[in-house]
Amino acid sequence: MAEQADRLGANHRRTGGTRPGKPSDRPHPLDVLVSGIAAQNTDAYGDLYSLVADRLFAFAFRMLGDRHEAEDAVQQAFLELARTPAPPSKGRSLEAWLFTSVRFTCTDVIRQRARRPAIPSDDVPEVDHEDHYDLGLDPRLDTALASLTTQQRAVLHLKHVEALDGEQIAQILDLSRMAVYATAARAERRLRQLLSAPYGRHPLTPFRGIEHG
Amino acid sequence: MDEIDDLTERLRSGSRRLVVEQGVRRRHLDVINSAVETAPEPAGQVIGGEEPAVSEPSHSLRTRVGFSSGIVTVAVLLIVAVSAANSLPGDLLYPAKRFGEQVVALGNPDLPARLRISELESLVAQPAAPSTIVQAQRAAAEELAAHDDAALQERYRGLVIGAPDRDGVLEPDYRESFTVEPGVGGRRRLALPDGNVLELTRLISGRLTVSATGDWSVVDQDEGRWLARSPSALGPSPDVEIHDRGEVVEVSIMLDPLDRLDERALEATDDGDPGGDEEARPVADSPRIELDSNRLAGLDETVAGSAPTTDPGDQPSSTATTQPSTPSTTRPPSTSTTKTWLTTTTTWLTTTTTRPPTTTTRPPTTTVPPTTPSTTTTTITTTTTTTTTTRPPTTVCDDDDGVGVLADDDECDD
Numbered sequence: 098m099a100e101q102a103d104r105l106g107a108n109h110r111r112t113g114g115t116r117p118g119k120p121s122d123r124p125h126p127l128d129v130l131v132s133g134i135a136a137q138n139t140d141a142y143g144d145l146y147s148l149v150a151d152r153l154f155a156f157a158f159r160m161l162g163d164r165h166e167a168e169d170a171v172q173q174a175f176l177e178l179a180r181t182p183a184p185p186s187k188g189r190s191l192e193a194w195l196f197t198s199v200r201f202t203c204t205d206v207i208r209q210r211a212r213r214p215a216i217p218s219d220d221v222p223e224v225d226h227e228d229h230y231d232l233g234l235d236p237r238l239d240t241a242l243a244s245l246t247t248q249q250r251a252v253l254h255l256k257h258v259e260a261l262d263g264e265q266i267a268q269i270l271d272l273s274r275m276a277v278y279a280t281a282a283r284a285e286r287r288l289r290q291l292l293s294a295p296y297g298r299h300p301l302t303p304f305r306g307i308e309h310g
Numbered sequence: 311m312d313e314i315d316d317l318t319e320r321l322r323s324g325s326r327r328l329v330v331e332q333g334v335r336r337r338h339l340d341v342i343n344s345a346v347e348t349a350p351e352p353a354g355q356v357i358g359g360e361e362p363a364v365s366e367p368s369h370s371l372r373t374r375v376g377f378s379s380g381i382v383t384v385a386v387l388l389i390v391a392v393s394a395a396n397s398l399p400g401d402l403l404y405p406a407k408r409f410g411e412q413v414v415a416l417g418n419p420d421l422p423a424r425l426r427i428s429e430l431e432s433l434v435a436q437p438a439a440p441s442t443i444v445q446a447q448r449a450a451a452e453e454l455a456a457h458d459d460a461a462l463q464e465r466y467r468g469l470v471i472g473a474p475d476r477d478g479v480l481e482p483d484y485r486e487s488f489t490v491e492p493g494v495g496g497r498r499r500l501a502l503p504d505g506n507v508l509e510l511t512r513l514i515s516g517r518l519t520v521s522a523t524g525d526w527s528v529v530d531q532d533e534g535r536w537l538a539r540s541p542s543a544l545g546p547s548p549d550v551e552i553h554d555r556g557e558v559v560e561v562s563i564m565l566d567p568l569d570r571l572d573e574r575a576l577e578a579t580d581d582g583d584p585g586g587d588e589e590a591r592p593v594a595d596s597p598r599i600e601l602d603s604n605r606l607a608g609l610d611e612t613v614a615g616s617a618p619t620t621d622p623g624d625q626p627s628s629t630a631t632t633q634p635s636t637p638s639t640t641r642p643p644s645t646s647t648t649k650t651w652l653t654t655t656t657t658w659l660t661t662t663t664t665r666p667p668t669t670t671t672r673p674p675t676t677t678v679p680p681t682t683p684s685t686t687t688t689t690i691t692t693t694t695t696t697t698t699t700t701r702p703p704t705t706v707c708d709d710d711d712g713v714g715v716l717a718d719d720d721e722c723d724d
Binding site (some may be wrong): 171 | 317328335339342349
């Protein structure tokens with residue numbers, strides 16, 4: 098079961114989630130795990146974690162821009178899944194359920210940041226640039242993404258990285274499909290402008306925690 | 311498009327390195343496994359295979375629940391009983407009414423009969439479906455049979471639809487024809503002239519059955535038509551024809567019963583009967599038949615149809631034209647025909663005083679008293695004095711062949 102799920106999951110990641118046919122008719126790599134999840138099987142949870150934890154972490158990191166908060170959001174999603182009395186009965190629904198849970202957690206974190214009192218500039222801790230460089234990310238892309246709104250970053254990530262369609266994105270982000278399309282269009286246009294501008298001349302402010310030296 | 315594809319590739323390549331570290335992964339899995347093991351069991355699963363413990367309700371709680379249930383039950387029964395008090399046969403609550411009635415009838419045995427009569431009155435007043443009324447009539451008749459109450463009997467008689475006193479009496483002195491409506495699931499009993507009873511029953515399926523008491527039997531039967539006859543009847547015993555015409559049944563007497571008397575007279579003559587005078591005997595014995603028109607009054611178990619039977623005097627003209635079956639000139643000539651003819655003519659004169667003549671050649675006479683409808687027994691009397699005085703226009707004369715024919719005086723002279 099785990100091998101089959103790994104194979105399907107690896108294929109899903111390799112192809113960027115792009116598969117032919119109607120989404121609801123296609124087999125989902127998580128379909129083999131839903132019964133184990135419903136039965137509270139720890140092995141099923143382990144397999145599920147190995148399949149989707151990195152994707153959830155990437156999504157959370159794109160929304161939050163903070164590694165530790167993103168990791169906490171992933172763990173929180175699995176804990177909520179373990180506590181829910183009626184977990185989703187289909188792999189496609191289970192995947193959407195996890196992404197939605199991460200989005201809720203990220204939204205709560207962002208709201209807590211807004212309520213957090215401003216820290217005097219003298220007390221601002223030094224940013225560990227080495228930690229960020231260890232991720233091997235594209236600083237120019239990250240700087241451009243940091244200039245977008247959280248919702249725009251989430252839409253771009255789910256569309257281009259997770260290769261989800263408009264309906265799935267709308268379900269996860271609790272938006273209408275037209276809002277998803279409009280948000281994606283504006284975000285792509287803005288990102289294209291920022292990436293095409295000469296490096297160092299765009300008026301971007303680095304996202305919190307993603308400062309580049 | 312290329313820029314979008316390039317953007318997609320750039321976003322994907324930037325996200326490939328976004329993975330959870332191994333240390334964090336192990337820590338997460340430990341937390342998740344502990345959360346799964348301590349999470350509540352899914353619905354429908356029994357922990358450890360043990361039956362869930364069920365606490366027994368306390369004694370006070372059981373008492374309270376039982377008391378409340380009793381109050382609710384009694385209240386519901388009272389509501390149903392009150393609601394069913396005025397229900398009629400066919401209503402939803404009528405069975406509840408019958409059930410409660412059985413309880414009340416323990417102290418009031420006449421109650422069921424009164425209720426049945428009241429229900430029958432209500433159904434007739436609506437009016438309800440004929441089948442419902444017939445069923446109600448049967449139920450009322452059963453109750454009345456068990457309780458001899460004159461007032462209720464009178465109320466019931468007034469409710470028996472279509473059963474006036476004169477219905478069902480076959481007067482054999484002429485051809486009578488009238489209609490009877492047994493109704494679906496109904497039954498009509500008709501008094502025959504000799505005292506027997508003809509019973510017409512309309513089954514639920516719509517089929518009509520005919521039966522008669524005594525030695526009456528159905529001698530001929532066709533589709534929708536019966537011919538009943540009593541071969542050994544001592545008194546007037548005409549053939550009775552029954553036609554099923556759908557909702558109504560037409561009952562007719564086919565033959566003047568005096569023909570039978572005449573035949574007996576002929577047989578007596580052939581056997582050397584002392585009264586062998588062919589000229590005098592039949593005329594002297596011309597019978598006068600008086601029938602009881604109230605005979606149905608004694609048939610308490612008569613189940614009438616839903617519509618009154620047509621009064622013979624009110625018969626439509628089409629029916630009336632078929633009535634006369636008395637002497638006909640087409641009768642085959644024979645030596646006995648003369649006597650028969652005289653006899654039947656006399657009979658016609660003595661029994662049809664209240665009825666207009668059906669042929670124009672014989673004026674009706676007024677010298678014969680009408681039949682008395684209140685007579686309670688069937689009697690056959692003979693009149694010997696009216697024959698010669700009441701028939702001036704016609705005379706019986708012999709032709710060359712010795713056969714009696716009907717003719718005027720001048721025709722005899724010719």
